[in-house]
Amino acid sequence: MADLRFGIIGWGYWGPKIARNLDSIAHATVTAVADMDKHRVALLAGQQPGLQVTSQVEELLRSDVDAVVIATPVRTHYALAKQALLHGKHVLVEKPLTASVAEAEELVALARQVDRVLMVGHTFEYSPAVNELRKLVQSGELGKIYCVEAERVNLGLFRRDINVIWDLAPHDVSILLYLFGQLPEQVQVQANAHLLPPIHDVAHLDLGFPDGMTAHIHVSWLHPCKLRRVTVIGDARMVVYDDTNPAEMIKIYNKGADVNADPVVSYRHGAITIPHIDWIEPLRLECEDFIHAIRTGTPPRASGEVGLSVVRVLAAAQDALNQQLRTLVSDTIPA
Amino acid sequence: MADLRFGIIGWGYWGPKIARNLDSIAHATVTAVADMDKHRVALLAGQQPGLQVTSQVEELLRSDVDAVVIATPVRTHYALAKQALLHGKHVLVEKPLTASVAEAEELVALARQVDRVLMVGHTFEYSPAVNELRKLVQSGELGKIYCVEAERVNLGLFRRDINVIWDLAPHDVSILLYLFGQLPEQVQVQANAHLLPPIHDVAHLDLGFPDGMTAHIHVSWLHPCKLRRVTVIGDARMVVYDDTNPAEMIKIYNKGADVNADPVVSYRHGAITIPHIDWIEPLRLECEDFIHAIRTGTPPRASGEVGLSVVRVLAAAQDALNQQLRTLVSDTIPA
Amino acid sequence: MADLRFGIIGWGYWGPKIARNLDSIAHATVTAVADMDKHRVALLAGQQPGLQVTSQVEELLRSDVDAVVIATPVRTHYALAKQALLHGKHVLVEKPLTASVAEAEELVALARQVDRVLMVGHTFEYSPAVNELRKLVQSGELGKIYCVEAERVNLGLFRRDINVIWDLAPHDVSILLYLFGQLPEQVQVQANAHLLPPIHDVAHLDLGFPDGMTAHIHVSWLHPCKLRRVTVIGDARMVVYDDTNPAEMIKIYNKGADVNADPVVSYRHGAITIPHIDWIEPLRLECEDFIHAIRTGTPPRASGEVGLSVVRVLAAAQDALNQQLRTLVSDTIPA
């Protein structure tokens, strides 16, 4: 099997992680790295003499790499991915795919035109826990889904280029689209910019889906505890997926409320089940899917189209945020 | 000291609990009970022969009780409390005080006019944990408060006379008003009616306060876990109040993010402190406060005025709910 | 059905609790209470005028009660129970049944002779969680049981009349005998008297059963956390019973290690299941069983014979404690 050669653009937090995973896969090698920071480039060149390291993206794109990974700030995703596709490279872009719907649409169309893989780094779609949850949803075991509650909060990391919705909500939105296979019709947002206005650091999104299901997403950089939780509430069963609890990531509650004649509501309380999950690093599976897509032409799970859908929801949330309305409460509390 | 005689109107969930607490206090006795359910009345009369039991509220109000407790459905609060005040009784009404702002205003004015105590059963204002939290807020130890996140969710109990906002949010709103001593200016609501439309069973309230502080309240009858949590996020410290964890009800996180020149944001990570709380049953303290108010003329902590403020917020939330707007997300997810 | 009349001897912690439960059962009434403390007797007489209250046990025993509950210090159990049986009363004695094997044997024989019920207050045998655990053990679902680990620790309450083994281990020993239906053959003890020597306040018991199963019991009055946990380790499944976690009292781990040819040991990791348990107050069920035994002549679950077995194990543990041997470690750590 011919070896695949990869270039990494952006050597910050994600770049080295993805490179390590690609390198650990047979017949895949990272051969080139580009980063704008010349000091970082020099350091890396010293440590890994075999690697082609540059501060010029153009140089990397002109090299013989088959595919590139773009792990740079969001505002640069569109231009870099476009350039890479035009150089005939397969492209994996960190999430979110782009900063606007128009940009994402253009990239998706371009990738088709040049017949190259366009993929987005929605890591959670590759999480064994999320896939267990998806199996539960899609098998009908949970019954009709009423609603979903998602929380992704912690102290920091504050970003200055994007708000907390564009930073953290791509995870939850991509999980929701992956679980249910449909886009929300409506979105409502409650958000605030406490620390560094006007950058919103706390947000609550409420999504309405065509079949009446709703999803609430709470993202925050201002919280004392690290919470990463998705609760799916069906009429037959309810599930809590807690990403911070490795021993009990998926907890299935066989309980619910049923509507009858008399009494109108009755309650079921059954067992809780915690399935065993064989853990594989999601980033490893993501890299394997990228390679598989390149070799076979099959679209990857986190395709450009999926990336576009997530950007659509984020953009609608941003619109909702820009026009958010509040009802006034008159009068004040007595002294 | 002269004995105080109490009548209880409504012998459902709260009636017997309040009666037991009143009876356990020296020089206070429950002497009369009224309930519309004749079967319940007959049963109680058999068990407690000394008690005056009736299905006619009028009969109880004409008796020699000094004060009455109204523990009936919300829609009846106004008429019963008005009647009781007009009979010259001191009145403790279960939360929420009334079903509308106008009703609550009228009761408050009437109580002043007839010079009787009007109190509302905001039990959490008497919780030692809430009072510990209030001390932390008011001492300035938490610094400037950015925001509050409150959760009060569980499976059931579904009610058919009021929605989840009027059922559960009075607790959180009364806690917020008690902690901060001010009314929110704005309220935004995201709510859904999944099980028994049109009764809303899941709701997210977002409150904006004059000084920029925001509070988010999540109430639900459709959740697999029982959560009763209030997180207060200040710029100096953050606190989680978890009412379901008796051993660690208040957890103070000495951590935060600070804005500087360079780097723009830095993070502090200090110790967590869990103060010891001497526990006294809040309902016991509430009953003692009612008696103290009757004997001394001092307004109780959960006065009619406070009850009115809570109803103001609930009514504004109901208005917001009636007019809630959502932003559309165009297009659909690719097949 | 004729009413049963009960007398309570000892109005301390357990007496009032048992009385309240007996009173709540149809056709059962507590009519008499005896306590040595004259002040307590006077107070109770004032509160409950209908009750026959005395400081003379003899007086209570000569009254027309059908049965007595003995809730006094352990050293008095034997004499009081004997006296009550000789007066023809049915007897429920708080745990442990007596302070020695000889005393327990005599009571069991006497109860047979006078044909009266002799029962011991092993409350945990009536716990729905313990019964769920017993069902798992006895159905064979856990496979062959290797060992059991039991913990019952907290800060206090220190007792001056008995050590921690006689105070806390009766719970765990009675649970073990109830789960497995057999007595241990051997017992080994490690115990220490830290706070009030020579009263042992921390103890570890190791019990060996005929079939090779072992059980370890850790009891302590000197621990920062309240732990009440029994872990049953079978070759097919393992179960943790945590009495302090109402929502997850029984947790079944479908996991284990299997011995094979090659590799010698392989590991199974399956789902965790938390069965729903319909909770009924164990003390209520205990009181019902006492009444049922009196009315039907059927031996109660926690019979005098079972009480004797538990005393046998406690007495053997005390013997082991009196002769405990330790191996010396020579030399000291370098400076």
Add this chain to the structure above:
Amino acid sequence: MADLRFGIIGWGYWGPKIARNLDSIAHATVTAVADMDKHRVALLAGQQPGLQVTSQVEELLRSDVDAVVIATPVRTHYALAKQALLHGKHVLVEKPLTASVAEAEELVALARQVDRVLMVGHTFEYSPAVNELRKLVQSGELGKIYCVEAERVNLGLFRRDINVIWDLAPHDVSILLYLFGQLPEQVQVQANAHLLPPIHDVAHLDLGFPDGMTAHIHVSWLHPCKLRRVTVIGDARMVVYDDTNPAEMIKIYNKGADVNADPVVSYRHGAITIPHIDWIEPLRLECEDFIHAIRTGTPPRASGEVGLSVVRVLAAAQDALNQQLRTLVSDTIPA
């Protein structure tokens, strides 16, 4: 500064981890690896061409490495360490240092004689959490220490060359010696061999110290949950160190029982404090200490002498196990 060259003997679980840490330290390089498994040697040689890889320890010892790390089965520690010291190498041996006291004594003496560093891989002595706990103990903040309870249990990994005491207890014994700076005088053991007799897989050790303090260690390969907990109980404060809970590793309970005239025992209940711990990988600190000892001649924290002390306690525990006595319980439970 001259570079230090390291050789690793044994390329199993610990070998690669230590190598990675040594390599990440400036002026330290792993240049040679020896392992008896020829297949593993060939594989490693292919992956890291710069490395000198061999299946002959002798070859590695004759190379120019300054120091060696011995990460092989326990029974081989003594011979390999002796050989390495005689070749003039500094030596870091995985825990436990040797399989017997005599072997450990000989190594300690030899290291002094040839003036080389002899160190043992007691990783927990380098854990920031253990060091926080030690500071609490040694500052007197906990008061007089009554006792310690240590648990280190999980399902597996079963070993066939040593029992669970020699496998897991070195961690807890080395922590105890590091916290308190003294050897226990007595040791008592309760142990069982359930899965692969005669290899003991569950053990309870009870250690008695000169000043009356006791320590209990529970180690097991047969438990459904992973527990790694050390509870230190002082008369002023109590501390739980939970190595499996990164967010709350050290929990200080300001509570206790005090002995007075009347009442004899009173209870204090104060705040719980969870100090923030700046986390550094213990293995990294261990490697740095090895390098520091080599460069400066200062003895490392986990010196050969400390390793000898731990082996002394383990050997005494093994003696106690070999002669463990149990008290018989006569008679059986009634049918």
